[in-house]
Amino acid sequence: MSAQAPSAVILVRATSFVPNPATAADNAFQRDVPAGQSDEATSAKALAEMDALAAALRAVGVRVHVFEDDDHTRPDSVFPNNWLSTHAGGTVAVYPMYASNRRHERRHDVLEMLKSEYRVQAIVDYSGLEPDGIFLEGTGAMVLDHVSRVAYTARSHRADVAVLERFCTDFNYEPMAFDAIDSDGVPVYHTNVIACVGTDVAMIALEMIPDQDRREQVRERLAVTGRTVVELTEHQIREFAGNAVELCGRTPEGRRRYVMAMSARAKASLRPDQVAAIEESCEIVAVDIPTIELAGGSVRCMIAGVHLDHRPEQLPEPGENVVAINEDNPVTPDGRYVAKDYV
Numbered sequence: 388m389s390a391q392a393p394s395a396v397i398l399v400r401a402t403s404f405v406p407n408p409a410t411a412a413d414n415a416f417q418r419d420v421p422a423g424q425s426d427e428a429t430s431a432k433a434l435a436e437m438d439a440l441a442a443a444l445r446a447v448g449v450r451v452h453v454f455e456d457d458d459h460t461r462p463d464s465v466f467p468n469n470w471l472s473t474h475a476g477g478t479v480a481v482y483p484m485y486a487s488n489r490r491h492e493r494r495h496d497v498l499e500m501l502k503s504e505y506r507v508q509a510i511v512d513y514s515g516l517e518p519d520g521i522f523l524e525g526t527g528a529m530v531l532d533h534v535s536r537v538a539y540t541a542r543s544h545r546a547d548v549a550v551l552e553r554f555c556t557d558f559n560y561e562p563m564a565f566d567a568i569d570s571d572g573v574p575v576y577h578t579n580v581i582a583c584v585g586t587d588v589a590m591i592a593l594e595m596i597p598d599q600d601r602r603e604q605v606r607e608r609l610a611v612t613g614r615t616v617v618e619l620t621e622h623q624i625r626e627f628a629g630n631a632v633e634l635c636g637r638t639p640e641g642r643r644r645y646v647m648a649m650s651a652r653a654k655a656s657l658r659p660d661q662v663a664a665i666e667e668s669c670e671i672v673a674v675d676i677p678t679i680e681l682a683g684g685s686v687r688c689m690i691a692g693v694h695l696d697h698r699p700e701q702l703p704e705p706g707e708n709v710v711a712i713n714e715d716n717p718v719t720p721d722g723r724y725v726a727k728d729y730v
Contacts, residue, residue, distance in 0.1 A: 389586040390475055390533045392635040392645055392669075393692035395450035397497060398441055399467050403459035404433035406682040409486040410463065413544055414576045415569060416625065417683035432678040437465065440648075440674045440689060447646050447672055448637030452693070454497060464492045466684050467691040468579075469524040470514075471497065474558060475533065475694050477508030482525040483517040485545045490517060505695035511557055513550060523550040527577040527688060532584045535612050536560045539605065541567035541578040563608060565601045567592075570621055579687050581624050584609070585633035585647060587668035590661075592619040592629060617664050626656035627685035632692065633669055645669035650676050650685045 405426050411417050420429050441451050456464045470493045472480045484490045501507055528546035530539040538560040540546050548564050555562045567575040575581050582591040589609045596602040609616050619628050631649035638644050647669045654673040665671060
């Protein structure tokens with residue numbers, strides 16, 4: 388199985404979704420709801436879109452964990468990849484968030500599920516950096532190449548290079564930071580709206596990296612891994628073509644299948660040759676989510692991938708010593724008394 392494409396994901400079913408006014412200042416992709424549309428109608432439409440994404444992923448054999456969220460003070464909780472990432476070997480990272488009303492999106496029950504169903508060795512929590520005004524919004528701020536261990540990062544208010552370097556030291560990634568701007572000179576708020584790295588294909592808007600030398604370095608770093616690099620235009624980025632994610636599903640017969648999840652709007656913006664390049668290595672799964680895209684994020688933002696080993700369905704029977712320790716009169720088979728008295 389590819390280390391790049393997780394076979395399980397976390398989605399949050401936010402019943403009070405609306406575009407977050409606290410993030411509109413630096414998110415050029417965010418839009419207002421249609422005139423006259425109530426918050427209740429917006430939330431209902433978004434719920435239907437979330438359910439459609441979950442159903443589409445399950446249909447291609449991806450394991451989907453859905454968490455309900457009824458808290459109306461968390462309008463952006465549908466985007467869990469900004470506060471959480473998981474990593475092969477059993478490590479989970481928790482991130483500092485830029486908008487203060489997003490910081491309580493971090494959920495203990497999500498972490499407990501991961502610990503109970505997957506092998507989690509450690510949780511590394513960077514959220515304590517928030518009072519210092521230092522932020523790194525997870526796999527929104529970073530696009531991670533889990534195979535070659537590179538963290539592609541567009542500098543912004545939400546991606547501090549000092550935290551990036553700390554993350555890379557802790558998780559053994561090479562930091563690759565760059566500036567990215569749109570045609571109006573506005574910095575890109577999250578790297579994952581302009582770039583997606585899959586197992587054999589990468590999509591990126593290199594034209595939005597103004598420094599030509601750095602642009603070529605990013606191109607080379609992607610190409611040297613053997614990936615096909617699909618270059619996206621700024622127009623396609625505004626249609627969320629870069630906000631995609633590769634996942635590993637299963638056919639009905641149990642065989643692995645790699646899929647590229649994106650929105651219907653994103654797929655519609657791709658040229659036939661770009662679609663063909665992607666489909667050389669994975670199927671495209673496209674879901675229509677126009678309401679959620681009003682918040683400035685698309686399918687990639689909605690998905691927190693689970694790169695952890697699943698716990699076995701059935702644990703092995705405990706050995707004699709373990710049984711003895713759990714007894715009222717705990718004596719091991721070799722005659723040792725293993726209980727301790729604590730004062």
